[in-house]
Amino acid sequence: MGRSPCCDKVGLKKGPWTPEEDQKLLDYIKEHGHGSWRALPSKAGLQRCGKSCRLRWINYLRPDIKRGKFSLQEEQTVIQLHALLGNRWSAIATHLPKRTDNEIKNYWNTHLKKRLAKMGIDPVTHKPKNDALLTGDGQSKSVANLSHIAQWESARLEAEARLVRESRLRSNAHSSLQQLANPPCFAASSSSTSTSAPLLSKSEPPAMASRSLDALKAWNNGWSRSTEGNGGILGRGTGGDLESPTSTLTFSENVPPIMARGGGGENSVAMIEFVGSSSSCDQGGIMREREWKEEGIGNPSQLPEYKEGFENSMSFTSHEMTLSIEATWTAESLRTSDNGIAEEGFTNLLLNNTDERSQSDGGGDESENGSGSGTDYYEDNKNYWNSILNLVNSSPSDSSMF
DNA sequence: AAATGAAACAACCGCCCTGTC
DNA sequence: GGACAGGGCGGTTGTTTCATT
Known part of the structure; x- marks a missing residue:
């Protein structure tokens, strides 16, 4: 089934939005609501695709969104939810008030993913990259x-x-x-x-x-x-x-x-x-x-x-x-064990101890860099997933979560 | 100061789903 | 049931900013 493009691209502006365009869009939505996005640009006097207007509104102009640096808590939440949900940015965004899926996605790609990778943790699987060691035995x-x-x-x-x-x-x-x-x-x-x-x-x-x-x-x-x-x-x-x-x-x-x-x-x-x-x-x-x-x-x-x-x-x-x-x-069951599990999650280790850890590991065996080994590894993973489960348990969540 | 590369951010693209006719 | 419009979503690309040489 072929489908027409969302809008006639001829003569439409692309690229960064100007303050004037933002103001036009804001004014129009404030007065009329967005209604049909396709029809909005002409009504609002914008030389933009309706889809572009929608994205601009959702990601930047909405009054109820927060811009700027992510807090430590937000970073933790993103990491934990990503471990659980994968690249379901919209679902993750529902747990971060005032943050958009696009912003979270960008933040993940430019900050968190690299940070995990730097520590030797696969940002996709959220496990140490030398995990093969764990399944190679009897x-x-x-x-x-x-x-x-x-x-x-x-x-x-x-x-x-x-x-x-x-x-x-x-x-x-x-x-x-x-x-x-x-x-x-x-x-x-x-x-x-x-x-x-x-x-x-x-x-x-x-x-x-x-x-x-x-x-x-x-x-x-x-x-x-x-x-x-x-x-x-x-x-x-x-x-x-x-x-x-x-x-x-x-x-x-x-x-x-x-x-x-x-x-x-x-x-x-x-x-x-x-x-x-x-x-x-x-x-x-x-x-x-x-x-x-x-x-x-x-x-x-x-x-x-x-x-x-x-x-x-x-x-x-x-x-x-x-x-x-x-x-x-x-x-x-996941939260408790005979040994007890510290409430501080593995994510905290990632977030708070990155420098210390990388420094301490820096001169050591490369294979252990960032992931530790033996009991450290298990403890880290326990805490990591504890943290995630605690988050899920404590979170009111909404329909996008699962 | 200029050139270069990396990082960060903003926006677009294409696919898909859902609702309507 | 099929065609289409509207919109959501995730991936990717383009642009800007910053740091380094």
Whole structure:
């Protein structure tokens, strides 16, 4: 299907915006709203493409955006969310108030990515570049199992938290409709649509789960030693059992990505299949961000009831109760161990100790530069992912998160 | 002071999804 | 169901600024 360009490019100005153009755009939107972006330039007296106007407004002229240097907290958040979400800048941006996806993306590409790379940490996988050492020994099989387990848990946690949240949101926003409709909820399979599909199609880049779990794999490899016999993650998943009382998740590797865009070369596609016996359900729909906007809610994560709802949402139905337990278990399991884990995350090490570390490593073995080895490595990864999980747990999040 | 390269930032491009007709 | 418009998104490129030689 061919499509016409978004605008007639002949005679339209490109390049940096002038203050006059900005003012025209501001004045027009202030008075009329943006309406149709395509029609806006002529109405506003701008020799610009509507798309260009839209971008200018969204990224720079909107009154509710913050410009300037990123704070330490913002940097941490970006790094942590990128580890979890990959290059989903818009999703990351929802957790950084007043920052645009474009700005975050640029900041990542020009600052954070280089900083990680400089420390010997792969900015794509968020793991040390010499990670191969960890899978080259005789533990590769158990590591692989752990990887599956952790991968499953991570994806499931995300999916289930999202479902619960959406259910809660819907119950708030569409309570009257919910009384009328009661469709099957977790019957989603590989052909599912509203619930699971977005998670693992557009919202979930194929590379994401494996990316995050590569680090978890290494982490668990070390961490599991301290939790064996304590009913930790190993106790649950030993033997490669990926079944869950509430859901199953199938990872199909080497399958072409669902989405061509941004998939990169990692072709792991996850198909989530809920087979649980839930007594209530998601009500078969999603309260999407667009709906929030249409209803004038704005960013739902800012609503007190939303935050409260998210926190409380883990205790409604039998299914959701299960989610509560397991989500808590997962997070808590990852957060605690016999040794205890410092709250200070690996990211803090990146952000605060870059210089010290690089200096101290500077004269040492190149292979250990930036990543450490042995227990240091495990500790770093534990803290790193703890930090991420804490962030996710504490964040009210919104619809773009998962 | 000029030239050069690196870094940072702003904006564009192309693809894709969704809604509407 | 197909065509199209509108808009979102991520990748990439162009331009400017800064640092170094």
